[in-house]
Amino acid sequence: xxxxxxxxxxxxxxxxxxxxxxxxxxxxxxxxxxxxxxxxxxxxxxxxxxxxxxxxxxxxxxxxxxxxxxxxxxxxxxxxxxxxxxxxxxxxxxxxxxxxxxxxxxxxxxxxxxxxxxxxxxxxxxxxxxxxxxxxxxxxxxxxxxxxxxxxxxxxxxxxxxxxxxxxxxxxxxxxxxxxxxxxxxxxxxxxxxxxxxxxxxxxxxxxxxxxxxxxxxxxxxxxxxxxxx
Amino acid sequence: xxxxxxxxxxxxxxxxxxxxxxxxxxxxxxxxxxxxxxxxxxxxxxxxxxxxxxxxxxxxxxxxxxxxxxxxxxxxxxxxxxxxxxxxxxxxxxxxxxxxxxxxxxxxxxxxxxxxxxxxxxxxxxxxxxxxxxxxxxxxxxxxxxxxxxxxxxxxxxxxxxxxxxxxxxxxxxxxxxxxxxxxxxxxxxxxxxxxxxxxxxxxxxxxxxxxxxxxxxxxxxxxxxxxxxxxxxxxxxxxxxxxxxxxxxxxxxxxxxxxxxxxxxxxxxxxxxxxxxxxxxxxxxxxxxxxxxxxxx
Numbered sequence: 001x002x003x004x005x006x007x008x009x010x011x012x013x014x015x016x017x018x019x020x021x022x023x024x025x026x027x028x029x030x031x032x033x034x035x036x037x038x039x040x041x042x043x044x045x046x047x048x049x050x051x052x053x054x055x056x057x058x059x060x061x062x063x064x065x066x067x068x069x070x071x072x073x074x075x076x077x078x079x080x081x082x083x084x085x086x087x088x089x090x091x092x093x094x095x096x097x098x099x100x101x102x103x104x105x106x107x108x109x110x111x112x113x114x115x116x117x118x119x120x121x122x123x124x125x126x127x128x129x130x131x132x133x134x135x136x137x138x139x140x141x142x143x144x145x146x147x148x149x150x151x152x153x154x155x156x157x158x159x160x161x162x163x164x165x166x167x168x169x170x171x172x173x174x175x176x177x178x179x180x181x182x183x184x185x186x187x188x189x190x191x192x193x194x195x196x197x198x199x200x201x202x203x204x205x206x207x208x209x210x211x212x213x214x215x216x217x218x219x220x221x222x223x224x225x226x227x228x229x230x
Numbered sequence: 231x232x233x234x235x236x237x238x239x240x241x242x243x244x245x246x247x248x249x250x251x252x253x254x255x256x257x258x259x260x261x262x263x264x265x266x267x268x269x270x271x272x273x274x275x276x277x278x279x280x281x282x283x284x285x286x287x288x289x290x291x292x293x294x295x296x297x298x299x300x301x302x303x304x305x306x307x308x309x310x311x312x313x314x315x316x317x318x319x320x321x322x323x324x325x326x327x328x329x330x331x332x333x334x335x336x337x338x339x340x341x342x343x344x345x346x347x348x349x350x351x352x353x354x355x356x357x358x359x360x361x362x363x364x365x366x367x368x369x370x371x372x373x374x375x376x377x378x379x380x381x382x383x384x385x386x387x388x389x390x391x392x393x394x395x396x397x398x399x400x401x402x403x404x405x406x407x408x409x410x411x412x413x414x415x416x417x418x419x420x421x422x423x424x425x426x427x428x429x430x431x432x433x434x435x436x437x438x439x440x441x442x443x444x445x446x447x448x449x450x451x452x453x454x455x456x457x458x459x460x461x462x463x464x465x466x467x468x469x470x471x472x473x474x475x476x477x478x479x480x481x482x483x484x485x486x487x488x489x490x491x492x493x494x495x496x497x498x499x500x501x502x503x504x505x506x507x508x509x510x511x512x513x514x515x516x517x518x519x520x521x522x523x524x525x526x527x528x
Contacts, residue, residue: 006526
């Protein structure tokens with residue numbers, strides 16, 4: 001075969017992909033901060049999380065424009081086309097994960113300076129958060145290395161998050177009759193829901209990984225049809 | 231055939247449409263010569279035959295093995311693009327389909343090329359009739375320089391001795407079919423060479439379709455044209471496939487992606503992959519195809 005051609009395009013595609021996937025590091029950073037803010041009821045840190053979402057939104061716009069330019073100027077096909085198309089999805093996932101961190105941060109001032117914390121709930125929330133953090137990192141590695149097995153493993157991890165989410169929901173129902181505690185528990189249900197969505201977005205990134213590698217899109221888990229279809 | 235299974239759904243020739251086709255004439259069967267081309271119904275929608283090549287081998291002078299055992303189905307009333315780097319054999323395959331390859335000194339071909347089930351390399355088949363049934367449009371527009379626009383289109387009919395047709399009507403039909411009528415109807419007597427490059431190429435297409443072939447071969451038909459003229463020819467190809475089976479060789483992969491129903495990728499004289507065009511450009515089955523269409527080599 002002749003010498004490699006379109007080196008500029010190959011370099012640019014690699015650069016845009018890396019820039020996009022680094023957005024997942026920004027999500028991890030935001031998630032770390034918001035979990036810390038949640039644990040210590042740190043309203044200032046929560047405010048910083050809200051402000052820093054602009055970084056993720058900016059990254060989204062920048063990479064989105066880069067991807068559009070690649071479409072318009074380089075007419076990518078085959079594997080290159082799949083990367084560009086998948087990255088459009090991944091960037092949307094990153095932007096949504098950033099928004100979920102903001103949603104969590106926004107609940108922190110609402111619960112007051114000394115909320116009636118139930119340890120069994122908070123401990124589960126933090127566990128969920130750490131699991132989601134791992135998922136986001138793993139999603140990045142899976143995509144960057146085109147590792148479909150690693151991508152599919154995200155579903156296993158996401159099941160743990162979903163289980164914790166259901167447990168928190170049940171604990172919130174059983175939290176008792178004190179109005180302040182019930183309000184706090186309601187907020188924790190919202191936080192758990194936001195973390196659960198971050199996990200779902202990480203799985204979506206995994207699905208895009210499989211699409212890039214195989215050329216076929218398939219949902220790893222179908223929430224509309226939870227039973228495996230034969 | 232490489233990846234022939236992917237093309238199975240393309241093989242059925244539409245039936246019950248268009249005029250019945252006569253067998254290819256032999257040299258000894260002069261009376262049948264005109265019959266092969268007779269499409270008397272003149273309908274816009276017309277079933278064309280497919281082309282099937284099997285175990286095609288082609289050689290150039292000195293035994294250079296240019297085409298290596300290629301088998302390929304060109305579906306009727308579809309556009310098949312042949313892509314590949316220079317020297318991959320795509321143009322040689324094209325020239326084997328209307329027996330032009332053998333006109334190259336020292337060149338030869340073996341194998342089977344079936345037009346509507348009949349071998350155009352069969353013993354005694356009239357080569358002129360084959361080329362009339364399988365028209366060709368070349369890279370550079372090549373109108374006859376001394377002829378008017380009208381005569382350029384009529385030339386094919388006259389040269390092939392086709393009689394009994396209303397020449398004016400056939401010329402108008404052909405120019406309309408080539409999307410050129412409105413641009414030239416008021417100056418049919420002017421020299422064809424005076425048209426723009428894009429118009430000249432459409433004039434050549436009109437000349438090709440005037441003899442009512444069944445298949446049109448196009449060898450880089452837009453490589454000498456500007457983008458607007460290219461666009462017009464590409465739109466024309468979309469229209470032409472309603473009546474003809476079209477095989478196009480192109481270096482422009484985006485053109486293949488835009489106009490072709492299926493795309494065949496050639497490399498070093500071998501057919502690497504033939505699949506629906508969207509598959510070739512989104513998820514090719516062979517790593518070499520992937521490398522080529524993404525520009526990793528060429």
